[in-house]
């Protein structure tokens with residue numbers, strides 16, 4: 001609720017603060033139990049920062065994170081450990097997130113030790129073997145090291161490690177972006193199977209809409225630190241309202257050659273979050289920009305069942321102005 005993360009910009013010898021990079025700027029959303037919320041945006045849109053804040057790996061500048069009715073943003077450190085068990089993260093680069101000097105067995109048992117979930121050594125070993133089986137790796141993996149595995153296998157290990165504390169909620173920060181396309185779908189399928197088996201809730205971060213399409217129930221689109229559209233997946237892909245979402249969907253390669261997509265290619269680069277455009281932050285690249293967009297920031301509002309959009313094209317004032 002109202003999540004913000006501002007990083008100060010300091011300049012000169014005195015390192016005087018000259019401004020803020022508003023990496024995440026007033027973002028509110030809900031993730032329902034058992035669903036997958038996809039979060040999509042170009043790099044620099046703030047999606048990873050948002051994910052890290054939700055897990056409190058970084059502290060929000062402002063805002064609330066309510067998990068099972070507790071405000072996680074304000075909770076005391078002594079209680080954080082329990083919540084940490086319930087919320088886990090799968091990282092983009094499985095190689096960087098796995099300590100190369102630890103065996104797979106040690107990597108899987110470490111969270112069990114830290115959280116004191118299984119007291120006996122034999123019990124932890126048994127749990128590690130069980131986790132390997134759940135993610136489709138052989139028992140022999142237990143005594144091997146991360147470098148002995150392929151990218152896809154390492155991501156399976158990352159997933160097994162995230163599962164070790166029996167979490168309720170997992171954030172995937174571009175968990176398949178570094179993998180070959182053929183391996184991507186295997187890992188996505190695995191994540192979907194595990195979601196069903198363990199009743200997991202996912203927040204799934206990706207930089208394009210094609211990856212989240214299969215796994216998500218709802219999708220939120222981010223642009224320069226804000227959510228510009230959030231909707232049920234089917235609605236978002238069939239009837240995107242925000243011009244930015246429309247451009248992202250046009251960029252998804254279509255497998256159906258008979259469908260001629262309107263090429264609403266995105267012009268220009270993502271502006272710097274240190275100096276975002278006034279009004280609607282997308283106005284410098286929007287094919288439908290009008291005067292109002294440059295001065296007034298559109299608010300995320302409901303424009304259909306399960307669909308919220310932040311764009312002046314759909315606000316009643318514009319409709320009234322057009323009718324005049």
Ligand code: SF4
Pocket residue numbers: 242243244280281282283284286287288289290293298310311312313
């Ligand atoms: Fe485009 Fe204006 Fe809508 Fe922003 S508010 S997306 S600039 S039409």
Ligand code: MG
Pocket residue numbers: 043047048174
């Ligand atoms: Mg990122």
